[in-house]
Amino acid sequence: xxxxxxxxxxxxxxxxxxxxxxxxxxxxxxxxxxxxxxxxxxxxxxxxxxxxxxxxxxxxxxxxxxxxxxxxxxxxxxxxxxxxxxxxxxxxxxxxxxxxxxxxxxxxxxxxxxxxxxxxxxxxxxxxxxxxxxxxxxxxxxxxxxxxxxxxxxxxxxxxxxxxxxxxxxxxxxxxxxxxxxxxxxxxxxxxxxxxxxxxxxxxxxxxxxxxxxxxxxxxxxxxxxxxxxxxxxxxxxxxxxxxxxxxxxxxxxxxxxxxxxxxxxxxxxxxxxxxxxxxxxxxxxxxxxxxxxxxxxxxxxxxxxxxxxxxxxxxxxxxxxxxxxxxxxxxxxxxxxxxxxxxxxxxxxxxxxxxxxxxxxxxxxxxxxxxxxxxxxxxxxxxxxxxxxxxxxxxxxxxxxxxxxxxxxxxxxxxxxxxxxxxxxxxxxxxxxxxxxxxxxxxxxxxxxxxxxxxxxx
Numbered sequence: 001x002x003x004x005x006x007x008x009x010x011x012x013x014x015x016x017x018x019x020x021x022x023x024x025x026x027x028x029x030x031x032x033x034x035x036x037x038x039x040x041x042x043x044x045x046x047x048x049x050x051x052x053x054x055x056x057x058x059x060x061x062x063x064x065x066x067x068x069x070x071x072x073x074x075x076x077x078x079x080x081x082x083x084x085x086x087x088x089x090x091x092x093x094x095x096x097x098x099x100x101x102x103x104x105x106x107x108x109x110x111x112x113x114x115x116x117x118x119x120x121x122x123x124x125x126x127x128x129x130x131x132x133x134x135x136x137x138x139x140x141x142x143x144x145x146x147x148x149x150x151x152x153x154x155x156x157x158x159x160x161x162x163x164x165x166x167x168x169x170x171x172x173x174x175x176x177x178x179x180x181x182x183x184x185x186x187x188x189x190x191x192x193x194x195x196x197x198x199x200x201x202x203x204x205x206x207x208x209x210x211x212x213x214x215x216x217x218x219x220x221x222x223x224x225x226x227x228x229x230x231x232x233x234x235x236x237x238x239x240x241x242x243x244x245x246x247x248x249x250x251x252x253x254x255x256x257x258x259x260x261x262x263x264x265x266x267x268x269x270x271x272x273x274x275x276x277x278x279x280x281x282x283x284x285x286x287x288x289x290x291x292x293x294x295x296x297x298x299x300x301x302x303x304x305x306x307x308x309x310x311x312x313x314x315x316x317x318x319x320x321x322x323x324x325x326x327x328x329x330x331x332x333x334x335x336x337x338x339x340x341x342x343x344x345x346x347x348x349x350x351x352x353x354x355x356x357x358x359x360x361x362x363x364x365x366x367x368x369x370x371x372x373x374x375x376x377x378x379x380x381x382x383x384x385x386x387x388x389x390x391x392x393x394x395x396x397x398x399x400x401x402x403x404x405x406x407x408x409x410x411x412x413x414x415x416x417x418x419x420x421x422x423x424x425x426x427x428x429x430x431x432x433x434x435x436x437x438x439x440x441x442x443x444x445x446x447x448x449x450x451x452x453x454x455x456x457x458x459x
Contacts, residue, residue, distance in 0.1 A: 009152025129318030231258025373414025
């Protein structure tokens with residue numbers, strides 16, 4: 001019966017849902033399931049044509065790129081190969097913030113506003129159209145199908161984004177029930193909450209888990225400490241994303257839940273960049289995304305060498321992401337995956353870290369819980385939160401235009417609401433926020449130790 005319902009959900013309910021939203025997800029998915037088996041050469045030829053079409057569209061309908069191409073004398077029709085992308089300057093978060101309106105295509109319809117704190121701690125607002133959303137959803141669904149699961153299989157999602165948590169209205173709740181998806185908030189993870197989450201996982205007996213690796217690990221450690229078995233529930237795979245996956249997290253998740261772990265890499269801004277297949281290859285969604293890795297000088301580094309990841313998303317005609325600097329560091333791989341797919345590989349993602357923070361009452365929360373009250377406030381160019389003790393947090397802020405006492409008061413109120421009314425929140429104005437000694441930027445850093453004696457989600 002469960003398999004019959006999964007077939008109904010994946011072949012009827014979900015396609016209908018996407019079609020009603022104006023998305024072409026099902027058609028895109030069918031195409032992706034063919035192109036993943038193409039040779040690297042055929043795939044590169046096809047996506048080069050898509051790149052040229054994207055740049056031509058941008059040069060005609062997007063004010064930012066129309067002005068840029070005119071200024072630097074760039075002709076989209078004259079490019080001859082994917083590497084010709086290097087003739088264009090990078091797109092950065094600062095440029096997006098300064099040119100948000102000019103980056104919208106004049107032909108765009110039904111744009112949806114998104115925002116993210118980003119790995120640099122700089123608030124970012126951008127827009128996505130139906131094309132981009134359809135392609136990202138299709139890419140995610142293809143990756144889950146690699147593992148023998150699909151829409152309609154029972155799923156537990158441990159997540160913390162307010163986009164998900166604030167849209168649980170009646171329509172969304174009905175959709176989730178029909179597709180058998182249940183959301184467990186990752187912000188507040190006290191011992192009592194963890195008990196409830198462990199119990200809920202045992203009741204639902206999900207076929208898949210999805211969430212932050214740190215959050216799924218915390219639940220697993222809690223279950224193991226209390227002697228509660230989760231490894232015989234029929235969980236097939238745990239999909240993890242949004243943070244760097246550490247080896248010990250993979251081992252803990254695999255052992256406690258009795259399933260394999262599939263790592264994913266991407267973001268709301270950059271898109272669904274890469275996902276792990278059962279053969280262990282971290283495949284780039286190459287039909288849609290061109291990935292470059294660059295050194296500190298802005299020039300390309302060789303495959304096998306670490307560099308900053310730069311992406312061009314080919315399904316972003318409404319709000320183009322062309323040579324977008326993600327701020328993440330990774331290593332590309334020229335080897336072929338044993339699975340036989342022609343999709344290129346990422347060998348390693350080195351720069352994805354997020355701390356947990358611990359409230360005054362001992363409640364464990366995902367570090368993003370203290371990012372969201374700050375990131376959209378006006379007049380903030382960059383910020384960093386350091387939890388020094390349970391009763392003291394320091395927020396360093398690079399002020400921008402419009403920053404003042406009122407913004408400062410909202411920062412204090414937002415963090416007190418998350419961490420506790422008795423917590424002292426110190427706001428410090430600085431001209432620059434330095435990176436860590438490792439070269440990474442951590443927009444949340446906790447110095448508080450949890451009950452296990454470890455620094456919260458230490459990096």
